[in-house]
Every structure is written in structure tokens, then in C-alpha cells.
Amino acid sequence: MTDKLSLIVALAKNRVIGQNNTLPWRLPEDLKRFRALTTGHHIVMGRKTYESLGRLLPDRTTVIVTRNPAYRVEGALIAHSLEEAMALCHGDKEVFLIGGAELYQVGLHMAHTLYVTELDLDVAGDAYFPEFDASQWQLSSREAHISAQGLPFCYLTYQRKTA
Numbered sequence: 114m115t116d117k118l119s120l121i122v123a124l125a126k127n128r129v130i131g132q133n134n135t136l137p138w139r140l141p142e143d144l145k146r147f148r149a150l151t152t153g154h155h156i157v158m159g160r161k162t163y164e165s166l167g168r169l170l171p172d173r174t175t176v177i178v179t180r181n182p183a184y185r186v187e188g189a190l191i192a193h194s195l196e197e198a199m200a201l202c203h204g205d206k207e208v209f210l211i212g213g214a215e216l217y218q219v220g221l222h223m224a225h226t227l228y229v230t231e232l233d234l235d236v237a238g239d240a241y242f243p244e245f246d247a248s249q250w251q252l253s254s255r256e257a258h259i260s261a262q263g264l265p266f267c268y269l270t271y272q273r274k275t276a
């Protein structure tokens with residue numbers, strides 16, 4: 114476990130997080146919160162998530178994880194494992210793993226905090242957030258909202274229980 118690693122994810126009721134390498138919904142409220150939480154920090158992401166964003170997000174340091182030793186993106190740091198990515202984030206008190214599915218699967222075992230936005234929606238998708246063992250996590254906050262478009266959603270924050 115790494116006490117400075119946080120996962121941040123938006124997911125549907127059926128755990129879908131993506132479809133065709135993109136987000137299957139529009140929720141501007143969540144994008145604003147994502148920006149507020151992550152600004153000034155390192156954001157770690159899988160190569161496919163980076164390519165789906167198609168650009169560097171401002172005011173954050175981007176770390177892209179890939180197995181390709183030749184992969185380069187100007188303005189981003191490149192790592193070949195999550196451990197290597199974390200080593201590149203030294204000095205940052207909170208590092209955000211922002212996806213996608215493959216990176217969440219690895220990061221869930223190392224993270225201390227989960228910021229989950231749960232949308233009251235069932236959507237078709239091809240990328241899912243991994244099942245996680247709720248007994249290992251303590252729900253520390255829950256905020257229910259309704260979007261400007263009328264979609265109910267919830268911000269859930271979990272902290273890993275200490276033994």
C-alpha cells in the first residue's frame with residue numbers, strides 16, 4: 114500500500130467506466146471536481162487513457178504507463194510499471210491514478226484512498242472498474258447530487274482500513 118496513492122474514477126451502476134476508449138456519459142460537474150482535486154498533483158494513467166484524452170491536462174504533471182520502451186510524449190513522464198510511475202512522483206503528497214481499467218486493477222491493491230463518482234445509470238461499455246472488497250475500505254464521505262441534466266450521482270470517498 115502507498116499512503117499517497119489515490120484512485121479517482123467515475124462509474125455507472127453496472128461498474129462501466131468506458132466504451133470505445135471514451136467516457137459513455139457527459140457529467141460536467143464531475144469533470145470540475147476532478148480538476149479541483151487533481152490540480153497541482155501528478156496524474157498517473159494508462160497509455161490508452163492518455164490517448165483517449167488526446168492531450169495533456171493543464172496544471173498537472175502527467176505520468177503515462179506503458180510497456181512500450183520507445184513510447185514518448187512531449188511534456189509527459191513515461192513509466193513502465195505503476196511502481197516506476199510512483200517513483201517519478203516523489204515530493205507529491207497525493208498522487209492520482211486516473212485510469213483506465215487495466216491500471217485501476219493494478220492500483221487498487223496499492224491505493225490508500227478511492228474517490229468514486231457513482232452515476233445512477235446503466236450503460237453499455239467495454240471497460241469496467243474492478244470489483245473491490247468493501248470490507249477493506251471505510252466509507253469516509255458520501256455526497257448525493259443531481260446534475261443540471263437531471264442525472265442523480267454520488268461522490269463516495271473510501272479510505273483503506275488499517276489493520
Ligand SMILES: NC(=O)c1ccc[n+]([C@@H]2O[C@H](COP(=O)([O-])OP(=O)(O)OC[C@H]3O[C@@H](n4cnc5c(N)ncnc54)[C@H](OP(=O)(O)O)[C@@H]3O)[C@@H](O)[C@H]2O)c1
Nearest residue numbers: 122123131134135159160161162179180212213214215216
Ligand atoms: N470513467 C472513468 O473514470 C475513466 C477514467 C479513465 C479511463 N476510462 C476509460 O477506460 C478505458 C481505458 O481503459 P483500458 O483498461 O482499456 O486502458 P488503460 O488502463 O488506460 O491503458 C492500458 C495500457 O496501459 C499500459 N499498462 C497497463 N498496465 C500496465 C502495467 N502494469 N505495466 C505497464 N504498462 C501497463 C499498457 O500500455 P501499452 O499497450 O502501451 O503497453 C496498456 O495497454 C477507456 O474507455 C477510458 O475512457 C474511464
